[in-house]
Amino acid sequence: MNQIGEHHAVVGAGLIGGIWALMLAQRGNKVTLYDRRPDPRKQNNDVGRSINLALSDRGWKAMAKAGVDGVVREIALPVKGRMMHDHAGNQFFQQYGNDDQFIYSVSRGRLNMLLVEEAEKHPLVEVKFDHPCAGYSLVENGVEVKFKDGRSIQHDRLFGTDGIYSAVRGTMVRNDRFDYTQKYIPHGYKEILMKPNNDGDYRIAENGLHIWPRGQFMFMALPNPGGSFTCTLFAPYEGPESFENIKTDEDVLKFYNKHFPDAVEMLPNLIEDWNENPVSSMCTVKCFPWNDGGRVALLGDSAHAIVPFYGQGMNSGFEDCTVLSELMDKLPENAGNDEWVKMMRNYSELRKPAADAILDLALHNYIVMRDKTGDPKYQLQKKIEARIASRHPDKWKPLYTLVTFSHTPYNEAWDRGEMQQAVMNEVMTIENIEGVWEEDSTIDFAIETLERYLSDASSMSRPSPLLSVDV
Numbered sequence: 001m002n003q004i005g006e007h008h009a010v011v012g013a014g015l016i017g018g019i020w021a022l023m024l025a026q027r028g029n030k031v032t033l034y035d036r037r038p039d040p041r042k043q044n045n046d047v048g049r050s051i052n053l054a055l056s057d058r059g060w061k062a063m064a065k066a067g068v069d070g071v072v073r074e075i076a077l078p079v080k081g082r083m084m085h086d087h088a089g090n091q092f093f094q095q096y097g098n099d100d101q102f103i104y105s106v107s108r109g110r111l112n113m114l115l116v117e118e119a120e121k122h123p124l125v126e127v128k129f130d131h132p133c134a135g136y137s138l139v140e141n142g143v144e145v146k147f148k149d150g151r152s153i154q155h156d157r158l159f160g161t162d163g164i165y166s167a168v169r170g171t172m173v174r175n176d177r178f179d180y181t182q183k184y185i186p187h188g189y190k191e192i193l194m195k196p197n198n199d200g201d202y203r204i205a206e207n208g209l210h211i212w213p214r215g216q217f218m219f220m221a222l223p224n225p226g227g228s229f230t231c232t233l234f235a236p237y238e239g240p241e242s243f244e245n246i247k248t249d250e251d252v253l254k255f256y257n258k259h260f261p262d263a264v265e266m267l268p269n270l271i272e273d274w275n276e277n278p279v280s281s282m283c284t285v286k287c288f289p290w291n292d293g294g295r296v297a298l299l300g301d302s303a304h305a306i307v308p309f310y311g312q313g314m315n316s317g318f319e320d321c322t323v324l325s326e327l328m329d330k331l332p333e334n335a336g337n338d339e340w341v342k343m344m345r346n347y348s349e350l351r352k353p354a355a356d357a358i359l360d361l362a363l364h365n366y367i368v369m370r371d372k373t374g375d376p377k378y379q380l381q382k383k384i385e386a387r388i389a390s391r392h393p394d395k396w397k398p399l400y401t402l403v404t405f406s407h408t409p410y411n412e413a414w415d416r417g418e419m420q421q422a423v424m425n426e427v428m429t430i431e432n433i434e435g436v437w438e439e440d441s442t443i444d445f446a447i448e449t450l451e452r453y454l455s456d457a458s459s460m461s462r463p464s465p466l467l468s469v470d471v
């Protein structure tokens with residue numbers, strides 16, 4: 001193990017900071033994990049933020065590498081597919097993958113706490129709450145982490161895991177040739193809790209992520225252990241049916257009765273939650289590079305913030321930890337700063353295309369979820385794809401499967417998804433596709449078309465009009 005005995009700072013004890021601090025300590029480094037917030041064991045810091053999150057394979061890989069997958073499984077609830085709710089109250093189930101492929105619903109607060117506590121158990125980790133970072137300065141043989149109260153503490157290296165409004169990135173922004181963009185989408189979200197019924201059971205199927213797709217807006221529900229669901233309304237901030245125009249209790253009821261009549265009767269505390277919970281914004285962040293020489297690196301939302309519609313923000317941050325850790329494995333013992341610079345640059349260059357791809361995929365999936373998942377043609381296409389994938393698992397990998405249940409870099413997953421979408425566009429033009437979709441000839445046609453595209457892969461290039469993003 002290389003670099004034993006260095007003293008690193010990890011700024012941000014969120015989801016990514018906890019696991020990253022542990023991974024660094026497991027390499028034999030002393031780590032101080034700083035967070036601006038008070039200790040969450042003493043107060044709830046997550047009011048108004050998504051209460052549960054979907055954890056999938058990329059996240060599990062990092063958990064396993066840090067040796068915490070076992071404890072995390074104890075708080076994770078398996079979810080097998082999407083349950084679509086149409087206007088008439090009909091429900092349609094779409095399984096995410098094979099019978100053994102699940103995403104897992106986990107409480108944000110519990111997972112965060114568990115990861116920080118697992119890190120804290122390591123004798124080389126010290127956690128310091130109430131330490132808001134204000135940036136850093138590079139100094140001879142190290143980095144000085146600056147705090148808002150004016151203090152500075154010197155470390156060998158600094159890892160910024162301080163989220164979307166990162167103070168560590170705030171210093172990098174002033175560096176020459178540092179690229180940075182931040183963009184808010186026109187939609188916000190509000191959370192409503194669906195409590196268990198009087199028997200303490202789930203009111204709707206617990207193995208599904210429930211979606212009420214309604215064009216410009218969408219209602220969603222993800223199960224929690226104990227019988228409740230965290231529901232989220234995604235809607236525009238402005239416009240005829242928007243957060244700005246749903247003002248009174250009557251407006252709320254009118255809106256829900258019009259668009260989600262089957263849900264409204266399962267939300268006895270709708271008005272109470274609506275009035276108490278804030279409307280939160282969603283924003284994307286892109287930047288480059290993710291390192292400052294060999295001394296500072298960004299991981300998680302500080303490097304790449306995305307919208308939540310692919311359930312990959314946290315998972316991609318955990319993948320940063322896996323990738324950076326694997327690159328550190330290859331550093332020679334007693335590596336000098338030049339080797340660190342090379343390795344950190346490599347990390348940044350390797351992850352950037354993947355992060356850009358999942359950012360665009362997540363924006364695109366918003367449109368798919370709210371506009372397309374309720375469309376019978378789209379549902380038929382998904383059924384055909386599932387059939388092709390089950391017959392030819394070695395040749396056909398649905399995009400969702402590649403993103404959620406594989407470790408294929410997101411950009412490669414997207415390229416493959418584009419190609420398969422082009423094939424499906426041809427399949428859907430087969431005469432009487434509704435009647436012949438189960439026939440072998442349809443599957444053979446799809447595979448032959450895919451092979452034709454694969455033999456001329458250069459004809460496909462991103463971004464293509466198939467998945468063009470326009471929220």
Ligand SMILES: Cc1cc2nc3c(=O)[nH]c(=O)nc-3n(C[C@H](O)[C@H](O)[C@H](O)COP(=O)(O)OP(=O)(O)OC[C@H]3O[C@@H](n4cnc5c(N)ncnc54)[C@H](O)[C@@H]3O)c2cc1C
Pocket residue numbers: 011012013014015016017034035036037049050052053054055131132133134161162163164165166167189299300301302308310311312313314315316317
């Ligand atoms: C509505 C919603 C739903 C989501 N659902 C999913 C999902 O299902 N699956 C998924 O994978 N992702 C999901 N995400 C994305 C996920 O929440 C983020 O990607 C994830 O929280 C990023 O983790 P992080 O550790 O980088 O940042 P954060 O979790 O934001 O943690 C940052 C930490 O840094 C601390 N901090 C901030 N500034 C400072 C400072 N100046 N000094 C010291 N400390 C500081 C904060 O207090 C915090 O503890 C969702 C996001 C939203 C908004």
